[in-house]
Amino acid sequence: MLPLLARLDRLALYLGLWLAAGALLASLLAGRGGLSPGAAAAFAFPLTTAYAFVCLSALYVARSTPLAASGPVRVAATALGASALSSAAWLLLARGWSLALTQWTPLRIPFADTAAIVFGVGILLYLLSIATGYVVAAFEQARDAERREFHAQLLSREAELRSLRAQIDPHFLFNSLHSISALTVADPAGARRMTILLGDFLRESLALGALERIPLWKELALVEKYLAIERVRLGDRLQLAISAGDAGGCLVPPLLLQPVVENAVKHGVAHVLEGGLVRIEAASTPTRLRVAVENPADPDRPRMPGTRLGLTNVRDRLRTLYGTEAGVRWTETEGRWRVEITLPASAAGRQES
Amino acid sequence: MSDRTLRVIIVDDEPLARSVVREYLRAHAGTEVVAECGNGFEAVTAVTELSPDLMFLDIQMPKLDGFEVLELLGRAVPVIFTTAYDQYALRAFEVHAVDYLLKPFDEQRFAEALSRARARIQARAPVPVQALLADARPQAGPVARVLIRDGGHVHVIPVEKIDYVEAQDDYVCYRADGKNHLKEQTMAAAEASLDPARFVRIHRSYILNLERLARVELYAKDSRVAILRDGTRLPVSRAGYARLARRL
Numbered sequence: 001m002l003p004l005l006a007r008l009d010r011l012a013l014y015l016g017l018w019l020a021a022g023a024l025l026a027s028l029l030a031g032r033g034g035l036s037p038g039a040a041a042a043f044a045f046p047l048t049t050a051y052a053f054v055c056l057s058a059l060y061v062a063r064s065t066p067l068a069a070s071g072p073v074r075v076a077a078t079a080l081g082a083s084a085l086s087s088a089a090w091l092l093l094a095r096g097w098s099l100a101l102t103q104w105t106p107l108r109i110p111f112a113d114t115a116a117i118v119f120g121v122g123i124l125l126y127l128l129s130i131a132t133g134y135v136v137a138a139f140e141q142a143r144d145a146e147r148r149e150f151h152a153q154l155l156s157r158e159a160e161l162r163s164l165r166a167q168i169d170p171h172f173l174f175n176s177l178h179s180i181s182a183l184t185v186a187d188p189a190g191a192r193r194m195t196i197l198l199g200d201f202l203r204e205s206l207a208l209g210a211l212e213r214i215p216l217w218k219e220l221a222l223v224e225k226y227l228a229i230e231r232v233r234l235g236d237r238l239q240l241a242i243s244a245g246d247a248g249g250c251l252v253p254p255l256l257l258q259p260v261v262e263n264a265v266k267h268g269v270a271h272v273l274e275g276g277l278v279r280i281e282a283a284s285t286p287t288r289l290r291v292a293v294e295n296p297a298d299p300d301r302p303r304m305p306g307t308r309l310g311l312t313n314v315r316d317r318l319r320t321l322y323g324t325e326a327g328v329r330w331t332e333t334e335g336r337w338r339v340e341i342t343l344p345a346s347a348a349g350r351q352e353s
Numbered sequence: 354m355s356d357r358t359l360r361v362i363i364v365d366d367e368p369l370a371r372s373v374v375r376e377y378l379r380a381h382a383g384t385e386v387v388a389e390c391g392n393g394f395e396a397v398t399a400v401t402e403l404s405p406d407l408m409f410l411d412i413q414m415p416k417l418d419g420f421e422v423l424e425l426l427g428r429a430v431p432v433i434f435t436t437a438y439d440q441y442a443l444r445a446f447e448v449h450a451v452d453y454l455l456k457p458f459d460e461q462r463f464a465e466a467l468s469r470a471r472a473r474i475q476a477r478a479p480v481p482v483q484a485l486l487a488d489a490r491p492q493a494g495p496v497a498r499v500l501i502r503d504g505g506h507v508h509v510i511p512v513e514k515i516d517y518v519e520a521q522d523d524y525v526c527y528r529a530d531g532k533n534h535l536k537e538q539t540m541a542a543a544e545a546s547l548d549p550a551r552f553v554r555i556h557r558s559y560i561l562n563l564e565r566l567a568r569v570e571l572y573a574k575d576s577r578v579a580i581l582r583d584g585t586r587l588p589v590s591r592a593g594y595a596r597l598a599r600r601l
Contacts, residue, residue, distance in 0.1 A: 174437035175367075178456035182369035185376055233367050270366065271415045273392060298415065300498070300509050 015052055022048035025121050033114045039107040043114075047097055051090050051122065055129035058082070062133030079130050087122030094118045168205060168255075169262055172230075173198075179233050194232050201225040208254040213346075216282055216289070217248035223261050227278065230265050237275025238265065247284035247291075250345045253321055259310035260293045260339050268295035268337055289345040297337035311339065318343060359384045359471065362403065364396040364422070365411040365435065370456065374409050374435065377463045384467075393417025397425050398505035405430065407451075407470050412436040417500070417507065423448055425502045431473055433466050495548035499527055501534045508534055512551070516565045517587060518543050520558040553600055555579055555593035563600065 026044035029035045035043065065078045098109040176198055183191035204222055208214050220242055231238045257280070264278045276296035283290050311330055318326040318341070326343035361384055365371045371389050378384045388399040392415045400408065408430050412419035419434060420441075434445045437456040445453045451473055452466035499515065501508040514529040518540075525543045527534045536543075544554050555561045565581045569589060572578040577589040579597075589597065 171437045174456050175370075178373065178437065178458075179367070179369045181457045182373040182376070186369075186372055233369065235368060266413075270413075273415050300511070301415070 015049065018048050018052040019045070021051075021121075021125055025118070028117050028121065029114055033110075033117055035109065035114070036107070039101075039109055042105070042107055043094075043098065043101060043109055047090070047094055047118070048125075050093060051125065054086055054090060055126055057086070058126060058129035059133040059136060061130050062137050066137070067134060079127060082130070083123045083126040086126045087119050090122040091115060091119050168258060169266070172262065175233060176229055183232075190232070194229070197225065197229050197232070201229060205255060205258070211254050213251040214254045215248065216244060216250050216252050216291070219252055219254065219257055220244055220248070220280065220282075222255075223257055223280065226258065226261060227265070234265070234270060234275065237272075238269050239275070239277040240280075241277055242280045244280075244282040247282040247289055247345075249347055250282075250284050250289045251347070252289070252291075252343065253317065256314065256317070256341070257291065257293065259314055260341070263310050263339075264293055264295035264337070267301065268297045271298045271301040272296045284345045287345055288342060290340065290342045292338060292340045294336055294338045296335055297332060299332075299335060314341070357383075359407055359474070360387045360403070360405045361385065361407050361409065362388045362390065362396070362399055362405040363409045364390045364393075364414070364419070365409070366391050366414045367411075370411065370435065373457075374463075377460050378467075380460065381464070381467060391415075393419075393422045394507050396422045397502060397507050400426050400430055401502075401505040406474055408432050409435055412438060412441055416509075420444065420448065421500055425500050425507060431470050433470060496546045499534075499536070499546075501527065501536045503534075510534060512547060513564075515547075515552075515562050516581065516583075516585070517562060518547075518552075518560040553593070553596050555597055556588050556590045559587050559593075561587060561597075569594070569597065 022045040025048055026037075026040040029040040029044060030037050033040070061078060061082045065075050067075060070078075094114070095111060098111045098114070101107050101109050176194070180191050180194050180198075183194060201222070204225065208218060208222060224240065224242065227238065227240050231240075261278065261280070269276050269278060279292075279294045281292045281294075311328065315328050318328060322343055326341070328339065328341045330337070330339045332338075361378060363371050363374045363386060365374070368391075375386055375389075378386060387403050387405055390396040390399050394416050396408070396410070397417070399405075410419045410422060410432050412434060413436065417425070419436070423430075423432060431451045432448075433452045433454060434441070434450050435454045435456060435458070439455055442453050451470045454462065454466055496512065498512060499510045501510065510527055510529045516528045519526045519528065520540045521535065523537065524535045525538045525540055527536060540554075540558070540560070544552070544560055547560065551564070552560050552562055561579060561581075565583075567580050567582045569577050569579050572588075575591060577594050579587045579589050581587070
């Protein structure tokens with residue numbers, strides 16, 4: 001449907017423009033057609049108003065012969081043909097209107113003198129409408145392209161976020177299931193505890209992963225669950241110390257720490273014979289949040305693929321979400337591996353409104 | 354032969370994972386667990402001392418990974434890999450593993466692997482692990498560290514600590530940190546395992562770490578000598594000098 005007819009204010013503006021066309025026709029009829037000014041106005045304004053609606057069809061003419069796809073001859077032929085046809089119809093309308101005016105009012109409209117002017121103006125106005133139609137079509141096309149591009153961008157970013165969120169290593173699941181398999185015979189109660197821990201962890205990471213931002217304390221609680229499961233596997237070799245203080249209320253993207261803590265276990269503690277401590281410390285100022293994860297690392301550990309992948313994913317994700325406002329750095333000194341994440345601090349209360 | 358007890362060693366850093374293998378083995382008469390090891394070093398020592406018939410071997414472990422354990426042992430211990438990672442399966446069969454069990458695995462699959470191992474041991478098919486590892490190496494890319502077994506003891510030398518490698522009869526000698534480490538290996542295999550951007554074969558008997566080179570001097574007509582930063586002098590052959598010149 002024509003968008004013009006759906007909005008009253010736009011329709012009024014459109015008809016207002018046609019008043020100018022009416023004035024043009026009236027002055028031509030008065031000057032060249034020999035009509036009295038009153039007769040010219042009474043004849044011209046209703047006619048151009050009616051023609052305004054006829055000329056709306058010019059938009060379809062423009063759409064049906066797009067400039068890019070049709071040759072200049074075809075465009076010109078279509079435009080001229082449509083103009084002649086519309087103007088002829090308009091002329092017919094003008095004939096009827098002139099008869100009506102002559103019959104029921106004292107005004108005199110000699111039709112023979114005015115026909116050429118009405119027909120010529122009709123063609124010109126219709127051609128002008130087609131030209132406007134092409135401008136409108138081009139505008140619509142540009143806007144559509146823009147919208148499509150924006151949509152594609154949105155989709156790709158969403159896909160990226162989804163894949164970045166899917167940070168939980170499947171091998172963690174396989175190893176945990178293998179531990180449960182071992183426990184079913186040796187320690188059935190322990191096996192049950194482990195399935196419940198695993199179930200809790202998975203359910204919560206799915207729930208949190210679906211959110212845009214979560215308070216840091218929730219992320220840390222999830223990390224604690226994860227490490228409790230890993231402790232069943234690795235035994236007392238794995239120790240944990242978390243301190244967050246007031247920073248717990250800051251908002252972070254969900255599962256941001258998960259790959260970092262996974263690395264701390266998989267490439268850190270698991271490779272040290274006597275095990276060690278995973279220490280997580282968070283601190284915040286009114287504007288910045290800093291979270292550090294530290295773990296022991298054997299400098300001579302076998303290099304398995306994927307050590308850096310988790311951290312590069314964290315870096316990419318922070319860049320997508322915060323641009324240059326956030327960052328992650330990692331260092332290895334004297335057998336300790338340390339990852340530090342900084343991001344803008346935003347408190348839970350402010351964002352949830 | 355077929356009635357002989359199968360002496361088994363279990364290598365995994367997770368106690369629970371070891372207990373699964375132990376439990377499954379209990380159902381199979383004629384097997385005996387002679388050792389359990391929690392890391393690669395222990396595994397090398399235990400295999401050297403106990404010469405087991407079969408080894409269950411995890412891949413991701415502290416100190417040495419499963420493939421490094423095999424490389425060091427350099428002898429035919431039939432191996433069944435147990436791991437949660439499926440991406441090493443191809444490499445496992447390149448080193449002629451008997452089987453590759455993906456965690457978690459069930460008793461049936463375990464029994465299958467075990468009977469496969471028994472069949473291989475009965476056929477007494479020797480597994481030239483060393484040769485196969487040498488074949489597999491180029492695909493794995495340059496090594497980050499060189500592993501040297503000294504009886505039941507293992508030395509790990511990061512490649513950046515190596516000054517040069519010298520051929521010595523059936524061995525090659527890695528010179529690092531002022532010490533010499535002998536490894537049963539050919540010069541060609543040593544050269545292939547080291548990063549060509551960093552190490553150059555300067556002579557039939559020498560591979561040099563480029564970072565240690567101070568200068569090259571003409572020694573006699575057509576004969577040159579490389580002088581290292583610590584003053585060591587190594588001969589440079591004509592072909593070796595050509596390779597060196599291309600690199601500098």
